[in-house]
Amino acid sequence: MNVGEEGIFHGADARMDELKSISNDALIDLTQRYGQSAFSFGAGHGAGSAGRYPGSVGADFLTSQTAKSTESGGEHTSDEDDDSFGPVDSKGGPAFGADKRTKKPKEQRSLRLNINARERRRMHDLNDALDGLRSVIPYAHSPSVRKLSKIATLLLAKNYILMQAQALEEMRRVVAYLNQGQTLTSPIPAALAPFGQAAVYPFTGTALATCAEKCTTYTGAPSSLFKHCSDKP
């Protein structure tokens, strides 16, 4: 089957649409797709579309593979069938010209298999890292809820970080307010800023940033993050 460029561009467009919609209203969107408790801490994770990494793999699948790699599904690994060698190129022809394909030395072929295996491993590591990220960001971790997509994971993590920064800043303001009577001249005691404020907190005004400033800064953040904000820009 030759999907062709139209299919590819269509997929890319769809993803860009998702990106745009998420950047404008991420929480609402994600909440709808992944459960109403998207921002409640749940116990455990790995809802997972069990479809991926099914654990059933061709017995002869790249014996040089690591154990982790063998978790991957044995999907159309052209490593296994020598008749089809890789996808077509952007012009519709084979990625390897017909003559290259027939004359391909065995050595070159094994080199290719090694490269493929490395790339697979790399992608598995990347997915492991994403799983780790999913496990620490708050969304509905339950078997009945679909696992966050990669893009949703990244966007939700970003929003979560921004939200935490905001919460930290507000806490600092409260502490500063409570301490006003004792230390009028020092806005924030050093002990209350143990994480390197400049690095963590994105506002130049540090503890004095207004809700308006934050709402302006987080133009890509979902509006629901700032429901409390009565200080509209």
Added chain:
DNA sequence: TAGGCCATCTGGTCCT
């Protein structure tokens, strides 16, 4: 059935 998401293969580029 179309669209979303994903794993995999592949060639190109950059870095060590």
Added chain:
DNA sequence: AGGACCAGATGGCCTA
């Protein structure tokens, strides 16, 4: 030279 990283292409699975 070899490995890491990246993006394009392809096809499978799942869901609305």
